[in-house]
Amino acid sequence: MDLTLDRMAAFVQRSGRPRFPVLHVVGTNGKGSTATILAELLRAHGLRVGLYVSPHFLSVRERILVDGRMLSEDAWARLGAEAQQRSEGLGLTYFELLTALCVLAFEDTGVDVAVMEAGLGGRFDATNVLEPALTVFTPIGLDHLGVLGNTLAEIATDKAGAMRRPVRGDGLAITAHQEPEAAEILRCVAGETGVELVGVGEVLSYSRAKGSVAPASKGKVFAPHMTGLRLSLPGLHQQDNARLALAAFCVWAARMRLPVIEEACREAFSRAFIPGRMQRVPAGAGLPELILDGGHNAHGLAALKASLDADAVRPAAVVFGCLRDKPLNAMLPLVRSFTDGPVYAVGIPTCPRACEPQELAAFLGPGAVPAADVHAALAEIPVSGLGDCAGPVLVCGSLYLLGEFYMTHPGLLERPK
Numbered sequence: 001m002d003l004t005l006d007r008m009a010a011f012v013q014r015s016g017r018p019r020f021p022v023l024h025v026v027g028t029n030g031k032g033s034t035a036t037i038l039a040e041l042l043r044a045h046g047l048r049v050g051l052y053v054s055p056h057f058l059s060v061r062e063r064i065l066v067d068g069r070m071l072s073e074d075a076w077a078r079l080g081a082e083a084q085q086r087s088e089g090l091g092l093t094y095f096e097l098l099t100a101l102c103v104l105a106f107e108d109t110g111v112d113v114a115v116m117e118a119g120l121g122g123r124f125d126a127t128n129v130l131e132p133a134l135t136v137f138t139p140i141g142l143d144h145l146g147v148l149g150n151t152l153a154e155i156a157t158d159k160a161g162a163m164r165r166p167v168r169g170d171g172l173a174i175t176a177h178q179e180p181e182a183a184e185i186l187r188c189v190a191g192e193t194g195v196e197l198v199g200v201g202e203v204l205s206y207s208r209a210k211g212s213v214a215p216a217s218k219g220k221v222f223a224p225h226m227t228g229l230r231l232s233l234p235g236l237h238q239q240d241n242a243r244l245a246l247a248a249f250c251v252w253a254a255r256m257r258l259p260v261i262e263e264a265c266r267e268a269f270s271r272a273f274i275p276g277r278m279q280r281v282p283a284g285a286g287l288p289e290l291i292l293d294g295g296h297n298a299h300g301l302a303a304l305k306a307s308l309d310a311d312a313v314r315p316a317a318v319v320f321g322c323l324r325d326k327p328l329n330a331m332l333p334l335v336r337s338f339t340d341g342p343v344y345a346v347g348i349p350t351c352p353r354a355c356e357p358q359e360l361a362a363f364l365g366p367g368a369v370p371a372a373d374v375h376a377a378l379a380e381i382p383v384s385g386l387g388d389c390a391g392p393v394l395v396c397g398s399l400y401l402l403g404e405f406y407m408t409h410p411g412l413l414e415r416p417k
């Protein structure tokens with residue numbers, strides 16, 4: 001993989017530096033959720049917001065949203081042609097071309113601010129070609145092994161590379177709670193680049209039980225007192241993502257002298273919807289009750305396990321598929337711990353990087369059931385459940401796996417009415 005910003009830098013030089021500020025979301029887990037909640041907070045305060053996330057489930061247009069809506073097919077075709085014309089001869093990769101299209105789209109639609117999720121790493125990710133007004137670090141863990149590095153320190157160093165000394169103004173970053181090794185690397189890189197790095201705990205305290213927010217007792221006061229902030233997204237880890245998104249918004253709002261409105265924050269929390277994140281699907285249409293979750297590494301699966309345990313949910317079975325570059329030795333014990341029932345090891349035919357079912361079943365050990373894909377596995381599970389196991393069926397391990405499920409159930413991508 002050719003990791004460099006040279007191609008994207010050349011594109012920006014040809015096209016001109018965009019006029020909108022960028023809030024850059026970098027990390028291993030929770031990037032998409034944090035970016036989505038942050039975008040909702042900005043929208044609720046009256047701003048026109050561009051959101052760039054990845055991957056997509058059914059349509060590539062899902063990756064670029066303006067005020068929560070995809071571009072029309074005509075606009076996508078027009079801007080895609082413009083991106084190709086402006087990048088002629090540069091040899092942009094697929095993700096770089098999408099990022100170029102995104103920049104043109106946000107300029108074309110006149111967004112006030114853009115929230116951009118890094119695709120892979122930080123230092124050389126295509127999104128890092130744009131100077132951020134704020135860099136937001138979600139928890140950093142082991143993922144994309146062999147590409148970003150093989151240790152937490154190597155991966156954290158790559159992601160910390162999203163911080164750099166700004167051309168204009170002062171650099172600013174905020175981080176979620178990190179493992180000590182990753183936290184120290186972020187602190188060192190921030191010091192080297194002159195970026196002010198703020199911890200989420202320095203901005204606000206958040207009570208899960210009360211749904212209340214208060215300014216942190218230490219450090220600068222960014223967050224006002226707020227109550228009744230009930231997040232529509234299930235899962236303990238989503239509460240942590242929401243806390244980071246709100247802290248990031250408060251920090252940026254303070255710098256921009258934008259008032260933080262309690263009712264707007266409450267609206268944003270209640271409006272946030274992200275498919276495939278502990279998404280509950282009732283039994284029906286030939287399917288058993290399901291939980292769909294895109295957790296795709298050990299950190300994500302551990303967060304899913306903690307949330308299920310907190311809700312006293314014990315899945316009757318697990319349908320699991322993943323990509324080959326994942327830390328299987330750390331993931332598979334977690335997968336087995338989800339259920340006392342069968343674990344189906346499934347392929348992801350639309351993704352060439354996916355593990356083969358037989359290979360995955362061998363890793364999972366005795367009792368694992370190989371199946372060609374998610375549909376074949378679900379077809380083996382009775383709608384009425386699995387005997388004494390009365391819980392839902394958990395489908396997890398990869399967003400690409402969920403994408404195959406949504407191909408035949410596209411209505412589940414929409415916000416429940």
